[in-house]
Amino acid sequence: MIENFKIDSNEIDKLKHINNDDKNFRIENLNSFNNTGFPSKKDEDWKFSDTKAIFSKNFRKLNLNNSNSKETDIKLIKDFDHNYMFLVNGKLIKSDFKFEDKSQIKISNYYEEKFSEKKSENPFICLNHALSNNGYYLEIKEGYKFEKVLVIYNLFTKDLSGQILNNKNKIVIKKNSELHTINYTINRSKNKFINNSYESTLLFENSKYKNICIQAGKSDGYFLKFSNNKLKSDSNFSSFIFSSGLKFYKQDINVDLEGENSECDIKAALFLDNDEHQEIKTKINHLVPNCKSYQKIKNVLDSEGKGIYQGKIYVKDIAQKTNAYQLSKALLLNDNSEFNSKPELEIYADDVKCSHGSTSGSVDENSIHYLMTRGLTKREAIQLLINGFLNEIISEIKSSSIRKFVENKIELQIHGY
């Protein structure tokens, strides 16, 4: 069933808010999804995350029904002051920017804005382009810096079961502006479903965007996120990924460094166990000279956890004086866990500094021994070492209240070990 999953074109007619131009684009994308179906390990980009196999193993049936849930109650994070946006199954319900000058912010449903996207080879992007009907558009006007962090609550409701949700978001940060967001996922459904989201961000000159991705707890949802980021000159993009706890997550990050002196920074600290399967795939395109990119991905893998990192740095021939760095490290705690990585470099300019490293192995026996001689049990010693391993990433969060919040979340994970 799932292997030959196809979508009828009348699904597009069911969607609201679409015009004729839009409709043709959607049909075109739907056809290309129907031609390929879910990608499998035969597709190079999906080599380590065979969605065809994973979905047919876990889903008997998939549907495109909208949830009718009226759930809107959530507990706001109390650890720090923040603005918030509230999404239910991807749909923007509410937003509150009480700490900001509201005239500097534009927020709307995504379909109120014109989206022009290019066709893609990625079947999930095609699916998204064809069927996305929820999401938000956020724009920060020129020269405005956010006072407080913006938390985007993503609630997935109890009634979800077997759905494929498609949503699309866009963030635009104009010249000299600054935004800091936290994507906070709360999943109430005990059933399996697929969330397929597409996000684009556009950073204008000298702007800054920081994002942290984290969730409230364990979740049986299957998440796919594709993000497309364009950076103009002197802009700065940074992303922290702490997505432990999701059953399946593939985050595909594309960064185009289009303006000189732009910088991008991607960091992840993950603790995966219980059959969790997570992949981080990045592609950093250095298109102009004097840009910097930095990636550091850390994985701790326990019982049947599977971590994947596919990172690619592309340096165009004119992009001289590029500085690109990529590191992935994994700790394997169990013989059923697995770490696969493919750190790739594709370089056409000669005056560059590009390097990558990838290591995987067990927790250092000598360190465990040392800690045990200091009176810790073996379990405590390992916990401490894992904590230290992941903390290297967490400690780079500047705001102390947010850092504490993230630390607590991660610690909960590790104590399960």
Add this chain to the structure above:
Amino acid sequence: MKNTDINTNQEYKYGFTTEIENIRAPKGLNENSIKFISKMKKEPKWMLDWRLKAYSRLKNLKEPNWQKPKYPKINYQDLYYYSAPKSASKKPKSLDEVDPKLLETYKKLGIPLNEQKKLAGVAVDAVFDSVSVATTYKKELTKKGIIFCSISEAIQKHPDLVKKYIGSVIPITDHYFATLNSAVFTDGSFVYIPPNVRCPMELSTYFRINASETGQFERTLIIADKGSYVSYLEGCTAPMRDENQLHAANVELIALDDAEIKYSTVQNWYPGDKDGVGGIYNFVTKRGACRGKNSKISWTQVETGSAITWKYPSCILQGDNSVGEFYSIAITNNHQKADTGTKMIHLGKNTKSKIISKGISAGKADNTYRGLVDISRKAKNSRNYTQCDSLLMGNKCGAHTVPYIKNKNSSSTVEHEATTSKINDEQLYYCNQRGLNQEEAVSLIVNGFCKEVLQQLPMEFAVEAQKLVGISLEGSVG
């Protein structure tokens, strides 16, 4: 150096009574041409059956297209799959007829005149005969029980060994080019080292009688029995004159308990001219199996030639405590494309592998390292260390690194490092100051960059390879 089209020579003459020099297989890839090859080689039936099995499998295979270097489509039906040694009349009669540029390169490499003739494919007269050298070596090898002969000879004289090991590392069910080779291979080397024998010399195709003209589908099989050691050299530093455009060789190595095989390659085939016209496609499948405990296979390669090089010498580490090594230098200039690397598949306990790859790109060339390190669940306490460095000269060329790393074992450690950079201006400046010109300076720095790999080559080879590194990059700087 000319790259004559092999099809323009002469037509197939029906009947098998003609002199061997004129015999060719019928054009095209089909059962008849395979039967013809087998018949010409007087092969036993099992060999023919094996070839035909490979061919029937080939019919269902598609040519791979995932690799970075793209090449024009090859018409397999338009090739001759067997042609007996070409007669002397087709060869250049003396060195005067050989491309002067080629001779210049020989001079720089310091190759003796007689050897030059042989390399350039000049018909060797009876006076000069390296065969006598070879026969003396051969006597010594036979005394130790070492078998070193062509694979056709081995199929006839040592069928049990061949039958047991051929296709055991590269099965006929492998990828397109490997299977093609299994169906139509014409000749190659066979080496068997008996238990507890240390081969007293470096074995080289160069010393094997009738080693030249092995054709485009070469097959090599090397077996090191328990406790033995062998070092094998393939190719040579001098540019080879070659008439075939497609080379799809298969090399299989088998190391049993406590055995060690060291396989060194220097490949310097015709890379095409400055605009990328002509040149050889080198699509080689090389694979070694460390089948026994404590066995070791070490690949060393210096790849400077060919328009497209596409090869991944691999090690399957089956035996406990076995070791796999891969040392590589790939130099590409002008329009050359190299996509090379290795696969280290760890299956046994305490297996170790080490990969050192150095890629140098100049002109408009593309150089890719593509490798796989796979540590299976059972390979406890395994270790891998990978280092791949790339050097770029100019912004028209590319250097790429595509490693695949899979670790399924918590007691194993995998480390991978890669860097890409250009030649340091300060180092160049320093060398210039000390009186070296630009090219000498580049050659010196590049040799330093490659040192870790060059050290792995047998002594004499290393000296020549060092010169070759310099020559390959001539004209790429300044």
